[in-house]
Amino acid sequence: MQSWQKLLRGISMVGQLGFLIVTPPLVLLYLAHLLETRCGWGVWVSVAAIVVGLLAAAASVRSFLIKTLRLDDRQRKDDGPSSFNDHI
Secondary structure, rough: OOOHHHHHHHHHHHHHHHHHHHHHHHHHHHHHHHHHHHHOOHHHHHHHHHHHHHHHHHHHHHHHHHHHHHHHHHHOOOOOOOHHHOOO
C-alpha cells in the first residue's frame, strides 16, 4: 500500500509541476494575442507576455517545491507518538 501511495503522489506532483509551468505563459500569450488583434498593439506585447509568463511559472514552481519539501521534512521528523512531556 505504501508503494502505491508514493507512486500516486509522484504522478500527482509531476502533473502539478507541468500545470504550473505551462499555464501562466499560455494564458498570458492568449491575452497578448487578444490585445494585438482587438486593440492593435504591437508584437512587443507577446514578447512581454512570454517573459512575464516564464517568470510567473518559475515563481510558482519555486513556491510549490519549497512547500512540498518543507512538508516532506516534517513527515520525516515524525518519529512516532510523543508523550505528554514531549510537546513543549
